[in-house]
Amino acid sequence: MHKHAELPLFVEIGEGAVEVVSILVKDLRAENIVMLSGKTSYKIAGKIVEESTNLTYTYILENRDVVRKLIAKLSYGDADCIIAVGGGRIIDSGKLLASELNVPLVTVPTTASHDGMASPVASFRNGEVFSIFTKPPSAVVADTSIISRSPxxxxxxxxxxxxxxxxxxxxxxxxxxxxxxxxxxxxxxxxxxxxxxxxxxxxxxxxxxxxxxxxxxxxxxxxxxxxxxxxxxxxxxxxxxxxxxxxxxxxxxxxxxxxxxxxxxxx
Missing domain, CATH: 1.20.1090.10 (Dehydroquinate synthase-like - alpha domain)
Structure with missing residues (x-):
C-alpha cells in the first residue's frame, strides 16, 4: 500500500494565470531558476515568464539531448527551481530534470492534450514509448487564455x-x-x-x-x-x-x- 504522497502545493487555473508565476517563485524562495521551453511555447508563454521572473537560465529544448546534457551539466545548487513552459514533451523533461536535482517544479502548460501537467509520470519515446515515475510538480499554473488558443x-x-x-x-x-x-x-x-x-x-x-x-x-x-x-x-x-x-x-x-x-x- 502506498502510504506517502507528494502533491502539487499550488494550482492556479484561469485567464491570466501566467502572471502569478513570478509571485510563486518568490514564495518558493528560489534564487537559481531554470526555465525549459520550446520554440513555439516560448513565444506564446515563456517570454512572459522570462520578463516577469528573475531567471538564471533559459533553455529552449529542441530535442531530448538537451535534457541529457542539462542533467550532466547542472548539479544541486546550480538550480533550486525548474519552470517548464510548454506541452507534454517540455513538461516531462522538466519532471525528469527536477527529480534528478531534487528541486521544485512549476509547470506552465500551453496545451491541455493530456494529464501530464500535474502527474508524477513522465513519458518518453525511444523507438517505443516508455514511462517513468518522477516527483510530481510542486505547482501548476494553467493560463486558459493561452491554452484556449492551442490547436x-x-x-x-x-x-x-x-x-x-x-x-x-x-x-x-x-x-x-x-x-x-x-x-x-x-x-x-x-x-x-x-x-x-x-x-x-x-x-x-x-x-x-x-x-x-x-x-x-x-x-x-x-x-x-x-x-x-x-x-x-x-x-x-x-x-x-x-x-x-x-x-x-x-x-x-x-x-x-x-x-x-x-x-x-x-x-
Missing amino acids: SRLTRAGFGDLVSNITAVKDWKLSKEIDPTDYSEIAASIAYMPAKMAIEKTPTVEDLVRGLVMSGVAMSIAGSSRPASGAEHKFSHSLDILGIGRALHGEQVGIGTIIMEYFHEVT
Whole structure:
C-alpha cells in the first residue's frame, strides 16, 4: 500500500494565470531558476515568464539531448527551481530534470492534450514509448487564455485522455480481487468524477484543465498510474509499438476507452 504522497502545493487555473508565476517563485524562495521551453511555447508563454521572473537560465529544448546534457551539466545548487513552459514533451523533461536535482517544479502548460501537467509520470519515446515515475510538480499554473488558443485537435486529445479515467478506474476496481491493498477509493474518485462529468456535459477549457490536474493528483495519491491508465492505455501503447498511424496519445486512448467500455458492459 502506498502510504506517502507528494502533491502539487499550488494550482492556479484561469485567464491570466501566467502572471502569478513570478509571485510563486518568490514564495518558493528560489534564487537559481531554470526555465525549459520550446520554440513555439516560448513565444506564446515563456517570454512572459522570462520578463516577469528573475531567471538564471533559459533553455529552449529542441530535442531530448538537451535534457541529457542539462542533467550532466547542472548539479544541486546550480538550480533550486525548474519552470517548464510548454506541452507534454517540455513538461516531462522538466519532471525528469527536477527529480534528478531534487528541486521544485512549476509547470506552465500551453496545451491541455493530456494529464501530464500535474502527474508524477513522465513519458518518453525511444523507438517505443516508455514511462517513468518522477516527483510530481510542486505547482501548476494553467493560463486558459493561452491554452484556449492551442490547436483544437490537442484539446480534443485532452478530452480523450480525461474520459479514459472511466475505464481505467473500472479496471482498477477489478484488480481488488487480486490485491485489495493496491486500490484507493479516494484516488479512484478523484480521477473518475471529472471524467464522468465531462461525458455528461461538454467541458469548458477550464473544466478540462481542472479534470486533467485532478487526474494527475489521483496518480500521486495512488503511487501509480492506475487511476488514469488501464486497458485503454495498453491499447494505445500497442498502436505505438505497431507503428500504426500518427495519432495523438489522447486520441488513441479515447478510442481505446470506447472499446474497453464495451467489454465492461458485456462481461
